[in-house]
Amino acid sequence: MTALDTSPGSRLAARSARIFLAGQQLILNPIGLVGLLIVAALVLVALLAPMLAPHAPDAQNLDLRLIAPGGDHPLGTDQLGRDILSRILHGARITLGIVALVVVIAAPIGLVVGCVAGYHGGWVDVVMMRITDVFLAFPRLILALALVAAMGPGITNAVIAIAVTAWPVYARIARAETLTVRGTDYVSAARLQGASSWRLIRRQIMPACTNSLIVRVTLDMAGIILTAAGLGFLGLGAQPPSPEWGAMIAQGREYLFDQWWIATVPGVAILVVSLGFNLLGDGLRDVLDPRA
Amino acid sequence: MRYSQRFILLPLLAAAVAAASVAPAAAEAPRGVFVMAKALDDLISLDPAEAFExxxxxxxxxxxxxxxxxxxxxxxxxxxxxxxxxxxxxxxxxxxxxxxxxxxxxxxxxxxxxxxxxxxxxxxxxxxxxxxxxxxxxxxxxxxxxxxxxxxxxxxxxxxxxxxxxxxxxxxxxxxxxxxxxxxxxLAHERDGDLGHRWLRTHDAGSGAFRLVVWNPGEHLILDAVPDHHGGAPAIRRVVIRDIREPATQRVMLMRGDIDLARNLGPDQIVALAGAEGIATFSAPQARLFYLGLNQANPILARPEVRRALRYLIDYRGMARTVLAGRAQVHQAFLPIGFPGALEEVPFALDPARARALLVDAGLGDGFAVTMDTRSDPLALQIAQAIQATMAQAGVRIEILPGDGKQVLTRYRARRHDIFIGQWGPDYLDPHTNAAAFARNPDNGSDSADKTLAWRNGWAIPELTEMADAAVLERDPIRRAARYRVLQRRIQEDSPFVILFQEKALIAARDGVKGFSVGLMSDRTLYRDLSK
Missing domain, CATH: 3.90.76.10 (Dipeptide-binding Protein; Domain 1)
Structure with missing residues (x-):
């Protein structure tokens, strides 16, 4: 299948080859490819929103409210005469921003907690994993709701709340991976060479955990988007006039019978994007998971 | 390729969120029982000594x-x-x-x-x-x-x-x-000298045409007719008020016959229902006002130029014509039409250029940022967002803080808001009720005994307070009305109150519903003649 030399000359070359092979495998996997395209489209739309959007997302025109899709407003206007297409495009930025922030906050925390707990074992493991269990014991959306209610509504607090509910799963996965690799020969060899615990965790164990973590995080993104939309829908996430998709659905629900497009368009956007992340995650799992 | 079912199903939840679903319920409400849907999120207490919502x-x-x-x-x-x-x-x-x-x-x-x-x-x-x-x-x-x-x-x-x-x-x-x-x-239910307050919050000890059966907060309130009432037996045996906060849900329930009358439909829904079979819609004048309260504890909002500028940053007519069509009319004085002495002039209209000039005078040419506490019902949020958009034209950046009615009012009454957007209804049919609220503040201290609207907005007004106090002693009705017109003009020109609209109630009911009398004030909305 590939003409690459199987004995790479340097560490960099090995890594590049691995990424190339993985990428190739992902592209050859139709489901993964669809997911990748959707996510790529989301990123592109988010970056170019101001250029793509025909109108400003908050520009109101009370005389042009509730206009059906077509003409100057391809996806119609909402109850305040704002262009829905422009709002959806700008909303992509918020959605992507939430996902990125949650991942940046939650994944490293989970990774460190899991690796440290798994590597050290003993009481460190017990304490860290029981804390993790406490967070896992609550349904995610409920915990996020409680946190936002306590901290006050707003997108920053929503991100923090979702991140707080997201890390325990990653800690669990990282710990499981750590347990399988901590007794392996290469870790022992590094330890015999005098590497410190922290160095061992950082250089030998963490890289071994990242594959399954990446898969899990990608699969989780759909959940993060839904949680964020759920919070927005309940008025606890992004605040008006922010074109956050969940909040858009919430405001459009009064019009579902007569002006279906106001709530349906953001609903479809959420559906497509979360489906995209799921498909990408599935594709990545096939590529990255050695046990697949 | 293996799919776990869970991960494919998950995004479908998004679609479920999009379809605000209505649980299937029993069809037509039984005879003799009148079922009304109303948002009861402002219901705090049923003790007459406490209820003010x-x-x-x-x-x-x-x-x-x-x-x-x-x-x-x-x-x-x-x-x-x-x-x-x-x-x-x-x-x-x-x-x-x-x-x-x-x-x-x-x-x-x-x-x-x-x-x-x-x-x-x-x-x-x-x-x-x-x-x-x-x-x-x-x-x-x-x-x-x-x-x-x-x-x-x-x-x-x-x-x-x-x-x-x-x-x-x-x-x-x-x-x-x-x-x-x-x-x-x-007194039989008194605890720790509370004169029965805790018990009366959820029970009744009255002599009205209805007695309270149960109030389940967040669900419903059931009233039973007193059959041998001295004023004659009510036409209906039982009234059930279901706490339905979603206008869309109220509408579906009305169309299916689950309820007989819906209280919180918006103008757009009333328009859509106008042609529906078996449903009648009507409107009734209300004495309630929509207004903004600007907290004078906020140093920016305390500047007279800012107070004036904000009056020019609201598209009163645009809103009355569109999002509030049939639901409200532009009104800019503290006495609603129907009260003696009510001022009907509407001197303010959207004029961003003038507002900008006033803000420049105040040294705020770049605008400023404030928060606005808003009850999170669809109509209030629409008005708030429309105001947010027009305010932005002069650089006034409003952050809307939605909350449920109780939450928002509690913050307002504790003077913890910047701008409050909400409704005010008079307590009795005399001009003093609103004058006392808008134009009186005998003690601006935090533990004042007189927590009027002026107090809630931290507005110290000894002179106006005196004028309002003098008006209540005026025994000649014509001279008294004239005094209230003066007060209204003063408040209209410069005060922390931006009065926006006088409301109308929009009601949709099943055909055959009769006798629902919507009072000018909420304490005159009576159920005793209701029938279906």
Missing amino acids: FSGVEVIANLYERLFDGNPADPAAPAGGVVESWEVGGGGREFTFAIRRGLVFHSGNPVTADDAVFSIRRVIRLNKTPAFILTQFGLDPENLDARVRALDGHRFRLTLDRAYAPALVLNVLSAAVTSVVERAAA
Whole structure:
């Protein structure tokens, strides 16, 4: 299948080859490819929103409210005469921003907690994993709701709340991976060479955990988007006039019978994007998971 | 390729969120039971000494009887309620009231002068939000026993500190806070000297045409007709008010026949229902005002130029024509139309250039940022967002803070807001009710006994307070109305209040529903003639 030399000359070359092979495998996997395209489209739309959007997302025109899709407003206007297409495009930025922030906050925390707990074992493991269990014991959306209610509504607090509910799963996965690799020969060899615990965790164990973590995080993104939309829908996430998709659905629900497009368009956007992340995650799992 | 079912199903939840689903429910409401859908998120208490919210006051109006009943046809002459006849003496300071005979409480006990006296004293002693309606007559816990006392079983005397306009006194005594509570029932449930307050928050001890069966907060409130009521039996056996906060849900339930009447439909839904078969829609004038309250504790909002600029940053007519079509009319004075002396001029319109110039004068050419506490119902949020957009034209960046009615009001009453957007309804049919709220603030301290709207917005106004206090002593109706017009102009020109609209109630009901009387004020919305 590939003409690459199987004995790479340097560490960099090995890594590049691995990424190339993985990428190739992902592209050859139709489901993964669809997911990748959707996510790529989301990123592109988010970056170019101001250029793509025909109108400003908050520009109101009370005389042009509730206009059906077509003409100057391809996806119609909402109850305040704002262009829905422009709002959806700008909303992509918020959605992507939430996902990125949650991942940046939650994944490293989970990774460190899991690796440290798994590597050290003993009481460190017990304490860290029981804390993790406490967070896992609550349904995610409920915990996020409680946190936002306590901290006050707003997108920053929503991100923090979702991140707080997201890390325990990653800690669990990282710990499981750590347990399988901590007794392996290469870790022992590094330890015999005098590497410190922290160095061992950082250089030998963490890289071994990242594959399954990446898969899990990608699969989780759909959940993060839904949680964020759920919070927005309940008025606890992004605040008006922010074109956050969940909040858009919430405001459009009064019009579902007569002006279906106001709530349906953001609903479809959420559906497509979360489906995209799921498909990408599935594709990545096939590529990255050695046990697949 | 392996799919785990869970991960594919997950995004479908998004679609479920999009379809605000309505749980399947039983069809047509049974005969004899009238089911009404209403957002009850402002319902805090059913104790007449405490309730000061639209929903609470409306329910209390049906559970209790008051000393007097407001008379919209002639606001200066309220009709007797529990009081049958009265005499004024002592130079206009002493009112002697005779209780109507034959009135009975839901317990079967007769309504006596003792109960009326107890109810008034109770309001002053508990000193909850609406207590100011009565304390403004100089009543306080020390002089209470002498100023309010029973003469015999069916007569009692009220002594005021000054000779107020008689129309004012009688109208004040028609406020929901003067509902007559059965003394024996309240005291039987007294705990730690609370005069039965905790119990009365969720129970009734009245003599109205309906008695409270149960109030399940967040679900429903059930009222049963008193069949042998002295005013005649209500036309319907039971009224169920379901706490439905989603207008869309109310609409579906109405169309399916699950409810007989919907109270919270927006203008767009009323338009859509206008052609629906089996449904009738109508509107009724309301004395409620939509207004903004600008907290003067915020140094920016305290500048007169800013207060004035904000008046030019609202598209009053645009909103009245579109998002509020049929639901409200532009109104910019604190007395609603229907009250003696109401000012009908609307001098302000959207004018961003003028507002910008005023902000430049105030040294705020770059604008400023403030928050706006908004009740998270669809209509309030739409108005708030429309205002947010027009304010932005002069650089006023508003962050909307939505919350449920109770939350928002609690913040407002604690003076923790920047801008509050909400509704104000008068408490009785006399111009003083709104003058007292908007133009009086005798003590701006944080523990003031008189927490008027001016107080809530931290607005110290000794001069206006004096003018408002003088107006209540004016016995000539024409000169009195003129005084209120002056006050309204002052508030209109410069105050922390930006008065936006006077409301109309939009109601949709099943065909055949009759007798729903929507009062100008929520304490006149009565269920006794309801039938279907």
